[in-house]
Amino acid sequence: MSMTLRLGYVPLLDAAPLIIAEALGFAEEEGLSLDLNTAPSWAALRDMLAVGQVDAAQMLAPVPVAMALGLGRGPVRFEALCVLNLNGNVIGVSDALAAKMASAGFGFDFTDARAAGRALLAASPSLRIGVPYAFSMHRELLHYWLRASGAVAEQLDIRTVPPPRMAEALQAGEIDLFCVGEPWGSVAVENGSGTLLLPTSALWARAPEKVLATRLGWAEAEPALAGPLLRALWRAGRWLGRAENHIIAAEMLTAQGRIAVSAELIERALTGRVVTAPDGREHLSPQLITFFEGAAGFPWRSQAAWIGAALAGRHGLDVVEASATAADVFRSDLYRQHLRPAGAILPGASEKLEGALAEATAVPAERGQLILPADRFFDARIFDLTAPVR
Amino acid sequence: MGQRLSVIVVEKDRARALLIVDGLRDAGDFDVMVIAEETGLARRIAQRNPDLVLIDAGNPSRDVLEELALATGPNERPVAMFVDQSDGSLTKAAIEAGMSAYVVDGLRADRIKPILDAAIARFHMLQKMRIELQETRRALEERKSIDRAKGILMRARGIGEEEAYALLRKTAMDQGRKLADVASALVLAADLLK
The missing domain is CATH 1.10.10.10 (Winged helix-like DNA-binding domain superfamily/Winged helix DNA-binding domain)
Structure with a gap:
């Protein structure tokens, strides 16, 4: 007798852990049956979770943090039980802007964020930028990158464009630049409307992207559901992290119209072999999206604090207070409690210096050691939760 | 206070939009405008400065409206998402009907309710029609x-x-x-x- 859980997601590559957990039977092994519901927008998904139409949902990592900070006017509060994936977004520019950058000698290496930032601002002093949602890593990372590259706030006009409309908006000249989750960046390349400049992993190698969000208190009230769900998602993430599964994963994610693009487009981001321009240029970017490596699912309190500090900076809140409030939104305590029985390697600490590792480093785990991959920001800044700076 | 409330309905499909507008007309004297075009949606709405925006919850462009709810400039009227209003049963009815509403803050609840009731009824009807079509x-x-x-x-x-x-x-x-x-x-x- 299995218990049914209602989950919500937006059809994107990073919904993969939810889809795979159900499709490959990882949920069933835990005695769960997942009723997966797609949402047409992040606002709709937030509402579905808020009013209880679903029990848990894939969510942009900054959404539950923004709620905790009182931004976005909701009386409801969410918390994050795990990180579903790191990165998985790409930044693309219009053909006109790409041509201008190329003629100034920029090489489009899909790697060097410093050079890309400089070339971009040299080619276009003001930028109209499309992101999927007001509270998103897309928005926070773009802001971080362009400000650190020398742009002032007045040069940046960041607005919301729904991902399925992103390519169209670029082509229609409504925006010059976008940051969007795969496969929508590849869709823009495929229909000839844009050139990809960078993956967001070039801005922050280990940026939390989507989390599993639940209503505040739900996971503690329903440990017999939250535990199996977290373990099923962890196993799905482990499966997705193996290179030999990428091709079949692409097929499964696009089967039955789950994500309504061709498997070939999904495969690009999964394998990290990305076609970056309409002329067919290809770049290798193996860290474009991470589901598992280096305890990717662990909800570090310091990740939430970084998001809190970034939001506070843009919305005029106290940065120290916001980081502390934000840290509590990522429930590393519940993650430990429910993943320990599955044999997951859990870090010894729940907070770390974000951006401090220039190379893979062994750190103490609850049992033994854990190898944490390099987690640098493009400008080599280090974020310390205990001393967040503006 | 006697001013007519202005309402924007965001809907691509002409027939659906007309049904909603008719429903609102029956409920009272409102200044109703339909926006069908999704390009520059936020700008179009801001220009019109409505008291209320109604949009199909299934429309991906809904996230664009979320930005209006964050407007904090001194001359901007704050907009609240209807889902956050205190009237829980009305909120639930709207979500079940597949409708989202954005209401300008400070608008009295008794002025909004008749519009929302009428709109919810119409969205329900549209949803039923959509389900029937799918089943056929x-x-x-x-x-x-x-x-x-x-x-x-x-x-x-x-x-x-x-x-x-x-x-x-x-x-x-x-x-x-x-x-x-x-x-x-x-x-x-x-x-x-x-």
């Missing part, structure tokens, strides 16, 4: 695959139409599956063997 389409698809499956069986086994249908039905009953599922499995398998 599905029934048609099922009919088609049952017909094809019958044809496949008739050719492969040299039997008549009635016998082919009986065979499908018996198989479905034996396996505890729906007739249409058995038929589409057979069609799929036959396509693979071509």
